[in-house]
Amino acid sequence: MAVESRSFLMLQGVASPFFARLADALRACGHKVYKVNYNAGDLAFWFPRGDHAHYRGTLEQLPAFLESLWQKWGITDQILFGDRRPVHRAAVESAERFGVRTHVFEEGYFRPFWVTLEREGVNGHSLLPRDPDWFRSAATFLRDLPEEKPNRFRSAFRKRAGYDVIYHVAGMLNLFLNPRYQTHSPITAPVEYAGYIARFMRLPFWRKRDAQVIDRLCRESADHPFYLLPLQLNTDAQIRDHSRFDNMQQAIEYVLESFARKASVFSRLLIKNHPLDMGLVDYPGQIDQIVKRLGLVGRVEYIETGNLEKALKSASGTVTVNSTVGMVSLEKNCPTLCLSDPIYNLPGLTWQGEMDDFWQGGGQPDAALFEAFRKVVVHATQINGGFYCFDGISLAVENSAKVLCTEKTPFESLLEACPL
Template sequence: MTSRKFLFLQGVATPFFRKLGEAIQENGYEVFRVNFCGGDRWFSPSKNTWRFSATLEQLPAWLEEKHQQHRFTDVILFGDTRPIHLQALPLFKRLGLSIHVYEEGYFRPDWITLEQNGVNGHSRLLCKDPAFWQQQPVEKLKTAHPIGKNFLPRAWHDACYRLANASFSPAYPHYQTHRPFKAYREYLGWAQRMPTNKLWREHWEKTKIQRLIASNRAYYLLPLQLDSDAQIRVHSPFVSVQQMIVTVMASFAKFAPADSVLVIKNHPLDTGLLKHSKKVRQVAKTLNISERVLFLETGHLPTLLQHTKGTVLVNSTTGTSALHHGSPTIALGTALFDIPGLTFQEGLDRFWQEGRPADQALFSQFRQRVIQETQINGDFYSYKGIQLAIAGSLAAMQITPQTPKTAPILTPIPTPIVAPAKLIYGGKLPETSYLYKER
């Protein structure tokens, strides 16, 4: 029996952490979980689970006391910039624990990220020296099983998480979410934006894109990120997406070719609450470039990338897609792919005239190494994706599935399965009093 003990902090709003913990536990390891809110409680196991209801300032001392009692060896969490994790990580690093940090995939779809100690701007692979990526060629590239669409299970899990947050809020009086808006406001925003996009905007904007491409008029692409994204708030010089929009539009107006167009594409999961389109219209009018700016709520990203004269972004994973499609790219924030030879390094004002495509040989080396060392096939949301992600995670953590109950996780499922959540995630759910038992 091994002496490793795993502590789970806050995860993604799906059953992934619960299922991963069960798989680890079934192989002889002790697993513990901390719930910080009702949503965490909804997706938690019934055993070895603690409720943290104090203030964030009290968290390090509370965790250290738990460590003294149980002697954890490994910590697992999703995202290293959430307020909870920012409080906890210095303690775990001082104690010398193995820290496993999950994040959405650096390459999407079909991949998730798992790194030691940090992700994105805190990744151990963050290096701007091209020689770093060229010195260790990867002999065999990982292959990915296609995951398929996961919007419906993702939306279902998110709704359950938010409802549980509201239902159990008295038990967590000091919890503050890292998201900027309350759940009901976000859902109202989506309820207005999503049907409109589907009913008429997708067709109308597809026509706009086709006309722009057919005109042979040069255009630059600015894909927006979510305002709540840590990539914006932590790993960039901007405090908001709209500050970035103003900066880019001002530079475009002054330095881009006079006959070029700036295409600003909204994020597909944006709630619409910040009214980016209205902000773009106001700024364009002020800069006298209204006829040179096109705002899109939808649009096929690969098509836009294939024909654009250049892509401007902060640090979105759209950057890797832009590099793949040969689009000259500039990253305005801290990004793993912001490397001389891949992205433009001489500043935004010069980019409009001097941007150039990436070195595809260097990009291939970059992609292979990042996938080999940080990416796991799967996702956090769908049945098939979770199965594959758990199998890859166990291998990455050097945990070999040995029991019959765990073994099926290793068998890829040939097609996505659509079924109610109760059927997908472990059959009939236990009663609430057992499912959410805490100590």
């Protein structure tokens, strides 16, 4: 059901035209839309669309600034990407007191053709219940709805990289426009780009080598069971804000120590790097040192690329901090252990015991529960579309606007029909 005209305040979005095009769609629906730009990159993707404010103050001054805008423009809703960015924490924490609804975008829980849109928070701050029985009940309520299959599109990495370059080139003006601005990323753009260039030059060699490693492990898995450890980005809020670890190096050491203590001497561990890693951390060197110290030589493999789905079909288990690879692992009926608390860390899906015991035989996920979980999560929080290509953005804008222009989100309606 459509609602009367609202006033949306858009905070920081992704480095692409997505927020600007979403603003156009919301205006076309009769709503007012305003924008806060925190740096020159934000401005580059917004200009010349409508009313905006350019914030030049410190993080300590930000709450008062936002409150003044909420009152001045009669803001009813605010939209942002990434609820743990420093420039967003004050907005998320204070909005409810002023009657402002918060809509948070994030990368999709299911990828690659979905993005996430939730009220108040995502990931560790998601409002999704952690009760497997609720997901079963909600899925039963949705049983008559057809399976939500996404429209597919092609999103080449070069397009995302191109938008990122535009964002950071514009950011060179921050010295004059926003001298106090501090990015949420601890790594500067030149260092990041240099890392990507060096890494991508080596990808052709790695692909052949890594495919051979996966083939061998799958072929030998009957006699030498193997486990998968997918790495995440050190800069990801999933690691910095939603886990017990400061970085992936700590997580790797923690897993390897347990593997050395309790895993069978015949078992293997496959560590795979994140596809968007910048190559700034010497994971092979660090892993080699730990492996030698723990007496695991010959039992640990490290790869940069590779077909994860193929590996998961033969793997005896997956250990993850809170990566979306965990979703793929559950889908492939592979025992999965989480070292943090992602939305899929539910009894019946993931291993709920100690890690030391996981190596002795982690239980397989409940396939029916996972299907219920997926159906509910997609219905309640996922938007078909993407952030970094024309077709993906068009889909995401159209489908997001439908949710934003209704009084109740799909999740809120579902929660009313299936209360906890």
